[in-house]
Amino acid sequence: MFTTKPSKGRLLIAEPSILSDSSFNRSVILLSEHNEEGAIGFIINKPSKYILKDLIPEIESDLIIYIGGPVSNEKLYFVQ
Numbered sequence: 491m492f493t494t495k496p497s498k499g500r501l502l503i504a505e506p507s508i509l510s511d512s513s514f515n516r517s518v519i520l521l522s523e524h525n526e527e528g529a530i531g532f533i534i535n536k537p538s539k540y541i542l543k544d545l546i547p548e549i550e551s552d553l554i555i556y557i558g559g560p561v562s563n564e565k566l567y568f569v570q
Contacts, residue, residue, distance in 0.1 A: 498524060500521045501521070502521060504516060504517045504519070513533075513560040519533055520532050520569060532558040535556075536557045537555070538554075538555045538557050541555060
């Protein structure tokens with residue numbers, strides 16, 4: 491079996507066994523931080539019904555907003 495250590499910039503793909511957790515069901519996660527204190531990642535394959543100008547009317551942009559995960563979902567993060 492091929493395994494690698496989780497690290498910044500890697501993609502994590504949820505296994506089918508996570509079917510009971512709707513937040514991570516069929517998710518692809520971009521790992522943005524991983525250290526002894528924990529990990530931070532963003533779900534990158536679940537678009538929301540919003541575009542950027544829906545949330546920030548001053549910005550004229552049709553950029554699709556994605557549901558990044560179940561934690562801190564009241565915040566807006568830009569991943570590039």
